[in-house]
Amino acid sequence: xxxxxxxxxxxIGITFAIFSGNIDIINKEIIEYPNEIFNxxxxxxxxxxxxSGIMNIAKDAGLLNKISKFMSPLFKIIFPDIPKGHESxxxxxxxxxxxxxxxxxxxxxxxxxxxxxxxxxNKNKEEASRSMIxxxxxxxxxxxxxxxxxxxxxxxxxxxxxxxxxLVTIIGTIITTFVALILDRIFYYFKGR
Amino acid sequence: MNLVKIxxxxxxxxxxxxxxxxxxxxxxxxxxxxIGAKEGLELAISVxxxxxxxxxxxxxxxxxNILNYVFDIxxxxxxxxxxxxxxxxxxxxxxxxGNASFAVMVxxxxxxxxxxxxxxxxxxxxxxxxxxxxxxxxxxxSIGIKKIKYSLWVGLLTDLTCLIVSIILVSFVFGNF
Numbered sequence: 430x431x432x433x434x435x436x437x438x439x440x441i442g443i444t445f446a447i448f449s450g451n452i453d454i455i456n457k458e459i460i461e462y463p464n465e466i467f468n469x470x471x472x473x474x475x476x477x478x479x480x481s482g483i484m485n486i487a488k489d490a491g492l493l494n495k496i497s498k499f500m501s502p503l504f505k506i507i508f509p510d511i512p513k514g515h516e517s518x519x520x521x522x523x524x525x526x527x528x529x530x531x532x533x534x535x536x537x538x539x540x541x542x543x544x545x546x547x548x549x550x551n552k553n554k555e556e557a558s559r560s561m562i563x564x565x566x567x568x569x570x571x572x573x574x575x576x577x578x579x580x581x582x583x584x585x586x587x588x589x590x591x592x593x594x595x596l597v598t599i600i601g602t603i604i605t606t607f608v609a610l611i612l613d614r615i616f617y618y619f620k621g622r
Numbered sequence: 623m624n625l626v627k628i629x630x631x632x633x634x635x636x637x638x639x640x641x642x643x644x645x646x647x648x649x650x651x652x653x654x655x656x657i658g659a660k661e662g663l664e665l666a667i668s669v670x671x672x673x674x675x676x677x678x679x680x681x682x683x684x685x686x687n688i689l690n691y692v693f694d695i696x697x698x699x700x701x702x703x704x705x706x707x708x709x710x711x712x713x714x715x716x717x718x719x720g721n722a723s724f725a726v727m728v729x730x731x732x733x734x735x736x737x738x739x740x741x742x743x744x745x746x747x748x749x750x751x752x753x754x755x756x757x758x759x760x761x762x763x764s765i766g767i768k769k770i771k772y773s774l775w776v777g778l779l780t781d782l783t784c785l786i787v788s789i790i791l792v793s794f795v796f797g798n799f
Contacts, residue, residue, distance in 0.1 A: 430769065430770045430771075430774060431758075431759060431762065431763070431768070431770060432768075434755070434774070435675065435676075435679050438679040438680060438682060438683040439678075439679050439682050439683075441683060441686070441688060442679075442682035442683040442684075442685070442686035442688065443682060443686070445686045445687070445688040445691075446682075446685075446686040446687070449686070449687060449688075451685075451686055451687050454685055454686075454687075455682060455685060455686060458681055458682065458685045459682070462677075462678065462681050463674070463678070466673065466674050466677045466678065469673070469677065469721075470666075470670055470673055470674075473666060473673075474663070474666045477662045477663075477665060477666040478659045478662040478663050478666065479659070479662070480662065481658045481659055481661050481662025481663075481665060482654075482655035482656065482657075482658040482659035482662060483637060483640055483655065483658070484658055485654050485655060485657055485658020485659075485661070486640055486641065486644045486649060486651050486654045486655055486658065487640045487643075487644070488658075489644065489647075489649045489654045490640070490643050490644035490647040490649045491647060492640060492643055492644070527636075528752075530632050530633075530636065535633075537760075538661075538662050538665055540761060541665055541669065541760075541761065541764050541765075542665075544761050544762075544764060544765045545764070545765055548765045548767075554766065554767075555766065555767060555768040555769060556767065556768070556769040556771070557762060557767050557769060557770050557771050557773060561761075561762075561767070561773075562770075562771060562772065562773040562776070565757055565758060565761055565762070565773055565777070566773065566776050566777060566780065568752060568757050568761070569751065569752050569753070569754040569757045569758070569777040569780060569781075570751055570752070570780045570784070571749075571750065571751045571752030573749055573750070573752075576748070576749035577632075578724070579727070579745050579748055579749050582727070582728055582731060582736075582745075583731065583736045583741075583745060586731050586732060586735065586736045587736070588735075588736030588737055588741075589737055591736065593796075594742060594745045594746060594749065596795060597742070597745075597746045597749075597750075597788065597791045597792055597795055598745070598746055598749035598750050600791055601746055601749070601750035601784065601787050601788050601791050602749070602750045602751075604783075604787050605750050605751060605780060605783050605784045605787055608780065608783045608787075609776065609780040609783070612776045612779050612780065612783075613776050616772040616775065616776055617772070620771070620772045
């Protein structure tokens, strides 16, 4: 799927650009954009390093385990395939908690660790497991309680009340996440097994 | 306004709480941080190829301008549902690139104002979902998963749900139609 999607983006993009006379821009993008990607990467690294460090402290202190114990009744329903007390649940809990606080880049190390840990339970290492998909669906649906960056932009452009949108994003994120989990179940029963 | 300030408090307080808690549990915090940081560096380097691959391809698609033509195809549909068509670019880009959709949101807020119907919907869409293709390619890529099964469909349908829910909620809460 990733192979097809990747090819699809590039083929469609370049072909369309050729026919619409847009190819100069694409040419420039192909040559110059890698620099920008590198900058994005470089700005990501310290953040990932720092949060991995902090995460490790939290893990050694038993804090991650505590968070996941707190969430475990919910996890039993959402992730029926993960055995109780499995390490992956600690990472999933931390990833979701940090996402809720709106620190998306900081949650990435936890998420990647969760995936690694889930893959230990996975029978076919090249195929996504049910739990992995559920976890990523939760991530893409973006369980955010406080979207800090959006509030910043809204106040920058003088919103009368920059935070009035929170009511909408919080209810929105809850409904969206709920629908996402239901869709995930439906697809699992019809296509996953 | 002060939720903005509270927002700025969250990260420092999380860090502070973790460190105080760890000290009370007698964790050697500095050593522990270094071990984790090393792992983080390896993690970051291991995701670089996936990041490059994904940003490269999505950038070509975005810059080819094809999405503008896709808008035209969809415009009768959105006219029918009375959705402001300024929102469409954002809705389409939201699943592909978080940075691009953030830029579109900033643009819409700048042009229509943060308290406008459009500005609010844009904020809601940006805030209620995350970038499906980014998340899937990075996370699955990092552990070498090749078959991602139905996850893409669930992710994209979720984004569509988010769009619909955002529009309905903004109309309902701020009463604009």
